Amino acid sequence: MIRVAVSGAAGKMGTATCEAVEAAEDMELSGRADPSLGTALTDVLGDADVVVDFTTPDAAPGNVRACLEAGVHAVIGTSGWDFEPLREAAGAGSPGADPANVFVAPNFAIGAVLMIELSRRAAEHMPDCEIIELHRAEKLDAPSGTAKHTAELITQAGGHVNGVHSVRLPGLVAHQEVIFGGEGQTLTIRHDSLDRRSFMPGVLLAVRKVAELPDRFTVGLENLI
Secondary structure: OEEEEEEOOOOHHHHHHHHHHHHOOOEEEEEEEEHHHOEOHHHHHHHOOEEEEOOOOOOHHHHHHHHHHHOOEEEEOOOOOOOOHHHHHHHHOOOOOOOOOEEEOOOOOHHHHHHHHHHHHHHOOOOEEEEEEEEOOOOOOOOOHHHHHHHHHHHHOOOEEEEEEEEEOOOOOEEEEEEEEEOOEEEEEEEEEOOHHHHHHHHHHHHHHHHHOOOOEEEOHHHOO
16 A cells, blocks of 8 residues: 655645545545644654645645655655756755655646647647646646646657737636647647546556656656556
């Protein structure tokens, strides 16, 4: 059994993650950390093999460092923060702690990963594009982590992202489309998450695989499927 603690357990994504972990036959929900529950991450680290973090951009970096210091693998779904400075910390490890891996996913929906991969391939043939991402009104970061990740991979494939546009409205969950334009034609690749349950297969996949990753710090669900 994989012992999983959830940081940000009282939030919408945290609640969905707790339910998914409890329903998984090979996992045990070992702890729930959330200020509204009166529990800190340090309170649950000792009983966990893996921590799943859905908190805030301000809290996530410190949570990752706490996991590394405790030798606990971390699966991070929080976006809107600069995780690059933590690559070196993850690679160095922490004295006295077991080696721990960090996995960060801009988006845990399998369909979103396929949308990004199709966009990367399309950019090789229709390089000019724009990205439109749409999320709930409460989402703190804009552009989203998914949009940034998509733009990065499209650019690496030789494409040109002419603009990234963010929409924040009630009623939305997580949506993104990439519009490619060529002479006399356009191509639109779109993914829609209509329910937070769409992210849970990817979260559970990351929990199962994070300990086996060859690198201490890995970004993107495409590396697991």
